[in-house]
Amino acid sequence: MSTYVYGIAPADRELPDAIEGIGDPPRPVRTVRGGDLVALCSDAVTEVRADRRDLLAHQHVVIEAGKEGPVLPLRFGRISPDDATVAAVLEEHHDLYTERLKALAGKDEFNLKVHHDREAVLHAVLAEDPDLMARHAADRASGGTGREERSVFDELVARAVAERERADALLVERTLSAHAAATVHGPGDTGHLVNLSFLVERERRDAFLEAVRALHQEHEHLREQVMGPLPPYSFVEEV
16 A cells, blocks of 8 residues: 655654544554654555645644654655655655754744735825825815826826835845744735745744734734744755
């Protein structure tokens, strides 16, 4: 039977009793040793689909194993032909995996997505530009009847908002990266101003979250969504 792999840990890692992995019914999780590393594994189901139940099960295994120390988490769906192949891979890439485990020790991932509150950012760009504010006041006074003037005004506002987006994206990354060991960009087509993942040392977690709150307090047009602490998937190169 094939072997499903959740992650990699030092060989002294003890799993919680009777931890369950993917599958229906769920398959028990075990360790496969190669040198002084172990892979967190279970028997592979015939076909692995990224449904909610199995995605959560995969995440649960990595989180539970990570409570006792660092785990190198693998992306969902990693299947090896058998346990012997897994053990051989652990031995072949021992130095690389050990180095990555050391880099992740005592750290968690936090994902941050930020978008603009549309009305708030419009007020912000108008307040910062006297010419735009004057144009806005003139448009309101005229009842919005000047079509050409309105078109020019809309274009100027769009440019100002776009510039604010670029400036705010840099501000968020620069501010929060100071509280993280590493930062990576997520997919850029999510519709968010910022989609960043931060690798945060656990003793600096409160400072990081406080910095997120301070950003909102100082820049009320920013809307933040923070997820974490998470296993550091974004900071694990393909293994």
